[in-house]
Amino acid sequence: MVVDTFATDKARQVPRARASPRTPRGGPISTPPALPPLRFGVNYTPRRGWFHSWYDFDAGHAREDLAQIAGLGLDHVRVFHLWPLLQPNRTLVRTAAVDQLAHLVDLAAEAGLDVLVDGVQGHLSSFDFYPEWTRGGHHRNVFTDPEAIEAQAVLLRTLGRALAGRPNLIGLQLGNELDNLVEGNPVTAAEVDHYLATLLAAAAEGLGAAGGLVTHSAYDAAWYGDDHPFTPEACARKGDLTTVHPWVFSANCARRYGPRSPQVHHLAEYGTELATAYAEDPARPVWVQETGAPEPHIPAADAPEFARATLLNAAGCTNLWGVTWWCSHDVDRGLADYPELEYTLGLFDSAGRAKPIAGALADTVAALRSGPRPAPPRETALVLDCTPGTRSVSGPGGAYFEAWMRLRTEGARPAVVLAERAGDGEYLAERGITELVRLP
Amino acid sequence: MVVDTFATDKARQVPRARASPRTPRGGPISTPPALPPLRFGVNYTPRRGWFHSWYDFDAGHAREDLAQIAGLGLDHVRVFHLWPLLQPNRTLVRTAAVDQLAHLVDLAAEAGLDVLVDGVQGHLSSFDFYPEWTRGGHHRNVFTDPEAIEAQAVLLRTLGRALAGRPNLIGLQLGNELDNLVEGNPVTAAEVDHYLATLLAAAAEGLGAAGGLVTHSAYDAAWYGDDHPFTPEACARKGDLTTVHPWVFSANCARRYGPRSPQVHHLAEYGTELATAYAEDPARPVWVQETGAPEPHIPAADAPEFARATLLNAAGCTNLWGVTWWCSHDVDRGLADYPELEYTLGLFDSAGRAKPIAGALADTVAALRSGPRPAPPRETALVLDCTPGTRSVSGPGGAYFEAWMRLRTEGARPAVVLAERAGDGEYLAERGITELVRLP
Numbered sequence: 001m002v003v004d005t006f007a008t009d010k011a012r013q014v015p016r017a018r019a020s021p022r023t024p025r026g027g028p029i030s031t032p033p034a035l036p037p038l039r040f041g042v043n044y045t046p047r048r049g050w051f052h053s054w055y056d057f058d059a060g061h062a063r064e065d066l067a068q069i070a071g072l073g074l075d076h077v078r079v080f081h082l083w084p085l086l087q088p089n090r091t092l093v094r095t096a097a098v099d100q101l102a103h104l105v106d107l108a109a110e111a112g113l114d115v116l117v118d119g120v121q122g123h124l125s126s127f128d129f130y131p132e133w134t135r136g137g138h139h140r141n142v143f144t145d146p147e148a149i150e151a152q153a154v155l156l157r158t159l160g161r162a163l164a165g166r167p168n169l170i171g172l173q174l175g176n177e178l179d180n181l182v183e184g185n186p187v188t189a190a191e192v193d194h195y196l197a198t199l200l201a202a203a204a205e206g207l208g209a210a211g212g213l214v215t216h217s218a219y220d221a222a223w224y225g226d227d228h229p230f231t232p233e234a235c236a237r238k239g240d241l242t243t244v245h246p247w248v249f250s251a252n253c254a255r256r257y258g259p260r261s262p263q264v265h266h267l268a269e270y271g272t273e274l275a276t277a278y279a280e281d282p283a284r285p286v287w288v289q290e291t292g293a294p295e296p297h298i299p300a301a302d303a304p305e306f307a308r309a310t311l312l313n314a315a316g317c318t319n320l321w322g323v324t325w326w327c328s329h330d331v332d333r334g335l336a337d338y339p340e341l342e343y344t345l346g347l348f349d350s351a352g353r354a355k356p357i358a359g360a361l362a363d364t365v366a367a368l369r370s371g372p373r374p375a376p377p378r379e380t381a382l383v384l385d386c387t388p389g390t391r392s393v394s395g396p397g398g399a400y401f402e403a404w405m406r407l408r409t410e411g412a413r414p415a416v417v418l419a420e421r422a423g424d425g426e427y428l429a430e431r432g433i434t435e436l437v438r439l440p
Numbered sequence: 441m442v443v444d445t446f447a448t449d450k451a452r453q454v455p456r457a458r459a460s461p462r463t464p465r466g467g468p469i470s471t472p473p474a475l476p477p478l479r480f481g482v483n484y485t486p487r488r489g490w491f492h493s494w495y496d497f498d499a500g501h502a503r504e505d506l507a508q509i510a511g512l513g514l515d516h517v518r519v520f521h522l523w524p525l526l527q528p529n530r531t532l533v534r535t536a537a538v539d540q541l542a543h544l545v546d547l548a549a550e551a552g553l554d555v556l557v558d559g560v561q562g563h564l565s566s567f568d569f570y571p572e573w574t575r576g577g578h579h580r581n582v583f584t585d586p587e588a589i590e591a592q593a594v595l596l597r598t599l600g601r602a603l604a605g606r607p608n609l610i611g612l613q614l615g616n617e618l619d620n621l622v623e624g625n626p627v628t629a630a631e632v633d634h635y636l637a638t639l640l641a642a643a644a645e646g647l648g649a650a651g652g653l654v655t656h657s658a659y660d661a662a663w664y665g666d667d668h669p670f671t672p673e674a675c676a677r678k679g680d681l682t683t684v685h686p687w688v689f690s691a692n693c694a695r696r697y698g699p700r701s702p703q704v705h706h707l708a709e710y711g712t713e714l715a716t717a718y719a720e721d722p723a724r725p726v727w728v729q730e731t732g733a734p735e736p737h738i739p740a741a742d743a744p745e746f747a748r749a750t751l752l753n754a755a756g757c758t759n760l761w762g763v764t765w766w767c768s769h770d771v772d773r774g775l776a777d778y779p780e781l782e783y784t785l786g787l788f789d790s791a792g793r794a795k796p797i798a799g800a801l802a803d804t805v806a807a808l809r810s811g812p813r814p815a816p817p818r819e820t821a822l823v824l825d826c827t828p829g830t831r832s833v834s835g836p837g838g839a840y841f842e843a844w845m846r847l848r849t850e851g852a853r854p855a856v857v858l859a860e861r862a863g864d865g866e867y868l869a870e871r872g873i874t875e876l877v878r879l880p
Contacts, residue, residue, distance in 0.1 A: 052528040056536050084524065088492040091776040096496050128576035133777050135575075136568035136624070184576070336531040337573050 035373045038315060039322025040365045041076035041113070042069050043290060045345075047329040047352055051124055054085050057100045059107060066111040068348055069328050072362040073369075076114040078289065078324050079104055080121050080176055083155075084131040090151045098162045109168040116213070116289075116324075117163060119156050119203065120175030125331070125342045128181065143178075143187040143195045153202035160206015171213025172203045177245065179218040179230040189229045189388070196238045215239040217289060220250035223274060224395025227388060236278035241321055245290035246271030248306075249341070253396035254297035262409045263396065264298070265309035267291075270404060272317040274394060277384060277416035282431045285321035288314050292326035293357060294341035304360030311364045316413065318375045325361060377432025378415035382407060385419035385439070403439055475813045478755060479762025480805045481516035481553070482509055483730060485785075487769040487792055491564055494525050497540045499547060506551040508788055509768050512802040513809075516554040518729065518764050519544055520561050520616055523595075524571040530591045538602045549608040556653070556729075556764075557603060559596050559643065560615030565771070565782045568621065583618075583627040583635045593642035600646015611653025612643045617685065619658040619670035629669045629828070636678045655679040657729060660690035663714060664835025667828060676718035681761055685730035686711030688746075689781070693836035694737035702849045703836065704738070705749035707731075710844060712757040714834060717824060717856035722871045725761035728754050732766035733797055734781035744800030751804045756853065758815045765801060817872025818855035822847060825859035825879070843879055 046053040048061050069077060079101070086097045101117065108115045121129050133151075134140045140148040156172065163169050174196070187195070196216055203214045216239050222230035223244070236242045246267045248254040257263035268288045275286040291310055293303035307325070314320055330346035331338050347358035382404050386393050393400040407414045414437065421427050422436055486493040488501050509517060519541070526537045541557065548555045561569050573591075574580045580588040596612065603609050614636070627635070636656055643654045656679050662670035663684070676682045686707045688694040697703035708728045715726045731750055733743035747765070754760055770786035771778050787798035822844050826833050833840040847854045854877070861867050862876055 049532070050529075052532060052534075055525065055528065055534060085495065088495060089490075089775045089777070091774060092489070092492060094492075094495055126577055127572040129572055130575075132567040132569055135570075137566055138777055334531060335529045337529070337578055 123180035157206035251396035269313040381415035563620035597646035691836035709753040821855035821857040
């Protein structure tokens with residue numbers, strides 16, 4: 001391993017003085033900083049009929065699933081409706097579908113669960129749910145067509161208004177991994193920025209004074225995909241916090257390093273630190289909103305330990321908001337055509353039985369809740385010097401990723417700092433960083 | 441006009457003796473043949489929410505629409521569910537959606553209406569309704585992928601079983617204008633034949649001993665589109681009868697000849713005779729299953745006369761089964777993105793008010809029902825000599841089409857005979873044809 005420390009390079013050396021204490025969001029300055037409790041939840045995949053269950057929404061079935069989830073000691077769910085059902089015509093948002101979604105949020109409240117609602121799906125487990133008014137002879141680029149953007153804004157405002165004021169509502173997200181739609185909807189980074197800004201404003205307007213988080217999400221290509229139009233900056237600077245979906249299959253991470261490798265066990269932690277580096281606000285929260293144990297990338301026997309390690313390691317990130325596991329229930333094998341891994345991602349199987357990973361997750365959550373956050377500031381940072389066209393260096397297989405993991409396994413707890421901020425002493429001090437390490 | 445009669449060409453002359461009487465389907469031979477009464481109906485487009493109303497099926501709304509339709513003296517409706525709602529996953533046919541469809545058939549019965557059910561939609565008014573398992577990364581060619589064909593077969597068998605035995609069920613059609621899906625699903629004529637044969641067998645198997653018509657339908661490209669993989673032969677030889685959708689916008693018919701032209705007023709009649717020519721059974725019924733008065737092709741002021749002429753002229757075809765108008769109700773202008781003409785095709789407007797064309801249609805139907813069928817055999821036939829690659833000669837703008845229309849407006853009532861049958865005296869006699877006319 002070749003890392004180049006700058007401890008003796010005066011021009012680059014960072015004063016070793018303690019950084020000024022971070023300011024908790026909205027709270028008073030205190031020493032040491034009082035970190036908010038972590039949130040732990042699950043992405044809710046209905047056991048009976050998967051998301052097709054929205055066609056025949058059954059409150060009893062939802063109640064049963066949510067009770068199982070709450071039984072693990074989790075505090076929230078992330079929920080997904082289907083775009084074609086919500087907005088089958090560009091100018092028609094179905095009241096009945098919006099009401100179902102609100103009903104589900106209320107059922108979660110009954111179970112003691114908070115809820116993040118994803119608006120525009122969009123992409124779910126390899127299937128693309130687009131309304132017919134965006135397809136075929138009616139094709140519209142969902143990111144750039146002004147009327148398509150306005151329609152999505154109307155949908156988000158409508159959802160926001162319908163959900164606003166529910167005490168268990170965490171917030172409204174634009175939709176699941178919108179960057180999965182890029183292939184059929186070519187878009188530039190500037191157009192993505194405009195799209196995200198417009199829809200985030202619409203969601204916030206819908207929620208109104210009652211508030212709630214307004215967020216967006218992307219799959220790993222935004223972080224690791226050279227020239228991908230969704231950028232790390234858009235992820236880390238738009239919306240009320242940064243969401244990351246550090247999947248072990250991205251860039252073949254688990255295949256490359258092995259299912260029990262440090263690279264896999266520290267992947268969520270790394271994704272959180274990487275996201276922190278791209279934020280303008282050093283204290284911006286990062287939500288590990290999707291992580292999971294897909295077979296065969298993570299063999300079933302390794303899944304409990306993977307869950308445990310993922311949570312414990314991520315909990316060591318000062319900015320971590322929480323972790324939301326993917327997913328609650330296995331896809332039933334009676335439903336065809338899913339990628340093999342989607343059938344095995346649940347904490348519960350398709351008959352509703354808890355799998356070993358569910359126990360591991362519940363135990364780890366309980367342990368993390370019982371003590372203080374193991375998240376002191378990271379004094380050493382590895383400098384990331386890449387462009388939108390070379391960002392794959394920071395993904396699995398990339399030189400930066402591997403250097404960071406080497407530092408980590410050698411006992412350091414490295415932060416990530418962008419090269420453009422490496423000379424900004426005030427910024428580094430705010431993050432508590434006292435030592436910079438660079439790749440040769 | 442140059443037509444070449446063969447009355448003096450002994451080699452080609454057809455005996456002028458009367459043809460043997462035709463055999464009614466399943467009935468005894470009689471002289472003169474007893475033609476079954478014509479059927480008149482409408483393609484049912486729900487007034488509130490168009491076909492999106494399936495998401496929120498409301499029996500009261502359907503009952504109201506059906507009562508309006510029955511009030512015009514019509515005897516049947518053609519109904520359409522949406523494929524993604526019926527079969528959201530390849531291996532999941534939603535019982536609730538099938539039950540809704542059966543419920544609609546029963547509501548039609550209450551209103552005194554018979555019903556043809558179209559199974560796989562597919563294409564409706566410019567929108568393509570495909571389930572997600574056929575699209576995006578899951579793309580399957582709906583005509584050639586063996587599992588996609590089998591899934592459609594399962595759907596049709598399921599629909600057939602659910603509907604079988606309802607006394608007001610006319611039958612089960614594969615789906616609306618399946619050839620609209622060709623662009624995204626390239627297919628050869630042989631593959632279309634296999635697809636249609638497989639699905640027609642599945643529909644018939646579903647209906648079982650209770651029976652009912654089993655049919656398929658195509659838009660005009662099958663008849664007029666050079667090299668289109670859906671052929672006139674497939675239309676005229678597969679299924680229990682031939683359906684035609686002779687639209688005045690096809691090949692710019694109304695724009696080319698004018699909205700009050702003979703070509704427009706005789707278009708449905710012509711389409712019926714053309715279909716008869718391609719049938720192997722000279723008595724095979726032909727159903728004018730879609731015709732309508734789309735603005736601006738047919739200005740609103742001309743619509744009543746267009747409806748009257750279309751029905752009266754088509755009624756002069758011996759093999760006509762009936763006419764089903766497109767459509768019952770205008771699309772509400774609150775729904776976006778339809779081609780302009782789709783907003784004005786209804787007999788009723790989107791507020792439920794009968795339009796002048798509704799009265800014209802009702803009066804013409806009543807008149808046709810009050811007297812004998814004006815459909816003596818056509819003694820003169822114009823010979824059609826074309827290949828799959830030159831079939832556009834028989835469409836608007838084509839030499840054959842124009843010659844037929846010239847004969848028609850000069851007072852003849854020409855039939856259509858394929859060149860390959862023009863030497864088959866027995867066949868011609870069976871059709872009552874005593875004179876052949878050929879293009880030079």
